[in-house]
Amino acid sequence: MEKRSHYFFAVRIPEHTKLVMRDHMEKIKEMIPFSRWVHYQDLHITLAFLGGAPPDKLTEADKNVRNALSDETALKLNINKLGFFGSVTSPRVFWADTEESTHLQTIRKKVFSACEQAGFQLETRPFRPHITLARKWMGEHPFQNDMLKLWEKLQPMPLSFDAIDVVLYQTHLNKTPKYEAINIYPLTHKHIK
Template sequence: MQQTHFFFAVKIPEEIKLLIKEKCDKLKEIFPFSTWVHHEDLHITLAFLGNAPSEKLSNAVGNVNAALSGRNGFYLEMNKLGTFGKEESPRIFWLDTKESNELEAVRKKVFTACTEAGFQLETRHFKPHITLARKWKGDQHFHKKLLDVWIELQPEPLLFNISEVVLYQTHLDKTPKYEPKKIYLLE
């Protein structure tokens, strides 16, 4: 049986997912990455739980529910393209957000709720982003200056409302591979 993982994430609105998909179709011509994320799987991870025992997962679900109770929705603006990994052959290709105190606050509440449920979470600095693709496979080294292409593809600010945090379950054998298990509405 395939091992499954769970994570909490900000849900990207459907119309924005479709707009990003349209931009990614153009980015694919410039950036040869092995795998491009299916547009239905676009999200901003808040807390990656991994393989979650059911009791801990149930506690996290309850804790996140309490932590987000009464939280308002907010707006996010997409900012620029970037990468994680080696500069010449990146592992992850992403689109990030402009700084958002509201996003930071929601992330902190979700993160704390999960650690209080007994999860050991990643302690690196939170870098909100939407993963677009994985594993550089170009014949040439990756060039960071190409990242400026986002401004050409999206000259207007890409601003959208965040109204949901979702607990997703990963299904590596399916496309799209992230299944919503619990939705938390931000009012």
């Protein structure tokens, strides 16, 4: 029996970037022990996590987000380093970071507001754009901050990609990859900053 689905809005990572990330993750995995690594097809930047969403609220959020993003343009993002959430010695989430982008912050605010207007109670912590790579440290020794320098060795220059759409994903916990794109919200291609 499948657990109740969760839904979230996210920036989709393009396929060619996911493949580069997959190769980097394979190398990182050999040196940094986390118990659960994200399938490369599931890589994304979460904008708003809805949780288990009633159909009427989901329909309203879909409509609101589509309207909110109707005049938004595509943007260039740069993956430039690794980071973590949780304990310094035993992180719970290991992620890749993107360089600061005011355009991404604007898109996130629009998506977040559109979901709130549909009646969703969302996470109130400040938005920290990231791409989750793995969860739950399981090393025999404490995590070392030097491990974060691995990214610079694998990717000396930032890994750039064009974010051309936002996606509403549904989670399927019994599948791999586990995120299914339900709706796509194209960001117009007038110009990429």
